[in-house]
Amino acid sequence: MNKLCVFAGMTIGGYLGWWLGGGLDDLYIAFALSALGNFVGIYFGWRVNRDYLS
16 A cells, blocks of 8 residues: 555656646756655655555
8 A cells, every 4th residue: 555655646746746847838847846746745645654544
């Protein structure tokens, strides 16, 4: 279940980062925000699994 939560968090976080950076019309900023969103999504996916599902 941990891998599923991390994957879901990473997907959602990466998409939100890309969406936020895409509004700025700069590919490098969109990529950086997507990577940051991935890391945040991984952390929150892991926390959801640890705190609520395990």
